[in-house]
Amino acid sequence: SQQGEEDPQALSIQEGENATMNCSYKTSINNLQWYRQNSGRGLVHLILIRSNEREKHSGRLRVTLDTSKKSSSLLITASRAADTASYFCATDASATGRRALTFGSGTRLQVQP
């Protein structure tokens, strides 16, 4: 099952601009995580936000979580060409008995130099 749906599916911006990706999910969660995937590679963990947190920062990344709307957003500020990748949200819903993350369908980000 694909719990997370990401929006937009693809995003193209110029270097220096900000990129915002959104994720919606369906069930109650313990936490939500964002991952990055370069083409043909594995996923790399970026940031985790717990269900009792509303906002978290890490370097140029800012993540928000709205559990009432079951949605999250990832903001990448001052983007660089090296940020070009696919970005996935993943929900951890172990309270439901599911002992594995559920991944969204991803946003493909292209940063033009």
Place this chain on the structure above:
Amino acid sequence: DGGITQSPKYLFRKEGQNVTLSCEQNLNHDAMYWYRQDPGQGLRLIYYSQIVNDFQKGDIAEGYSVSREKKESFPLTVTSAQKNPTAFYLCASRQGQGSQPQHFGDGTRLSIL
């Protein structure tokens, strides 16, 4: 240097053949996971294991089998019953459960001859 090693990087399967994908981790993680990724799509969970000698089916287990005889190793067999095996397969591990990120290998790309 700790991490997850998947091999081979590319694999070709003939009709009616079973093939096994290797996943080894030296992170001393208890939990390991197998995902399938189709082009332009998110990750779908095939099988996961939270402890040695125990594993559970994920969302798309049909046509696949796994074993977990050692903590470090979680091989995936794609059987001939899997009629559409062409995909990118990703292995991941995590320490415990809950608020821990998953660490990924660099994947195996499986194609049909």
